[in-house]
Amino acid sequence: MTGVVGRSVESITGALRTVFTAEQVASADGLLQRRDPRVAVCSVAGLALAVMITRTIAVTLCFGAVTVILARLSAVPLRRLLARSLAVPLVSAVIVLPQVVVLPGDTLVRAFGLSVTVDGVAYVVLFTLRVGVGVALLSLIVMTTPFSAVVAAMRELHVPVALVWVIAVTYRYLFLFFDELQRLVLARNSRTTGRSSLRGGWRDAKRLVGTFLLRTLDRGERVGRAMQARGGARPPSPYSRSRTVDRGDYALVALAVIAVVGSGVVRWGL
């Protein structure tokens, strides 16, 4: 499968695949890497919560800035962070897009007999921003802390086992999904030559999607067995990387608490 469709599928899957790998960054030396995993998980989750409470664009942008600063201090390349956290807000933007005409308010522009309202646009922008910053924060933790340490920290923090389980499995399967997609595209590209028309490319792409879904299900089953073979049927229990909490840890927790409280005060008042 060559041509436009093939090439874009290849580059998208390549990008997404790297998105789901934390390597290097997790072992680099930085602000978040040096935190106790429990502290990192708690405070980043706190910041994400603060973002979710927010209902003003300005406050959301502030949290965006905090995220960028944390990333810089943790040696996380901004491009990687962005690539990782762009897909989800874009999809959610599409989902809430109809709100620009549904929400009542002052008309911004009229098109096709529909009026786009100021309130509607503001809502969609705010929503997308909040989701984006929230996802970026969560990506930040996955990029700076080995995944098994995140899981261990959640267990130590008494997060319900069922929830930890779902998070651990989902993360691994997401990864598998992109790995499988890239393998399939690579295999197809290696066996097709020359240029194909755009239409031919689309036909190919449709067939590819079918094969892909079957293969992912199959691979998921096999990986499931591999997990089970090494005790995956038991509750997730990786070795913890916790240590005694230091001043930097307290500072980060304090930042998260201030963020949640501040965000609440801005929204609901004192």
Next chain:
Amino acid sequence: MGPVIEARGLTHAYPDGTTAIQDVTVSIDEGERVAVIGANGSGKSTLQLALGGLVEPTAGTVRYFDETTDAEAVRDRLGVLLQDPDDYLFNTTVREDLEYGPAQLGMSREAATQRVAHVAAELGLDALLDRPPFRLSGGEKQRAAVASVLAFEPDVLLLDEPFGAVDAHYRDRILKLVTDHEGTVVLFTPSLDVVADVADRVIVVGPDGSIAADGSVRDVLTDSTLLQANGLRPPATVTLFEGILDADDVPLTVSDARAYLLDELG
């Protein structure tokens, strides 16, 4: 010493109707070295999964350590290594993969750290520990997968083609780790050249997924007719000496053949 794995009338059909193994009855005793051989598609991997309690048999039962039919209850004692390392390595780094089994199966952290360091050193993985498994070469993945199953020190090893893509050096290393293993070893493989190095007993899976033969390594490997009927070829040394020496004297490994020749040539 009682059986560590005892299968009765084991049959497995995949959802699409393919019957991969049929009416398999075997008993593997503690400390035994068994090779399960068979042509491609004969059902070795399916048999491995069924013996390891990782697929639900359509019929039949498997009993472990003469005490239970629930594989999960003895998961820490069964080392099932799947054929494809890409399926077996599912963590974000090689180190996390090596630690996964020990952590999930309740090995203490200190013991695990020591054990992981040991197998990583044996299999040349030290420099790869912080790499994601999917970025490794084929042979490196295979070594990481073998290390991952050895890491939690299971009593019984059920290894599906552990020599896959590894080079000669690491093939010997894996061979040594397997032969040095103190418990039971069951090796599933389509290539017979390593069989005599590892096993005393050989089970042949026929093309229909049933057991075609089960005997001593010498009886099976020197029976060209049996092997050919099941889509297999005897090891090179057997082909070389067949008809020249009695079946009882045919060397089964290259080192035995060399010793014999040196002896003959004075």
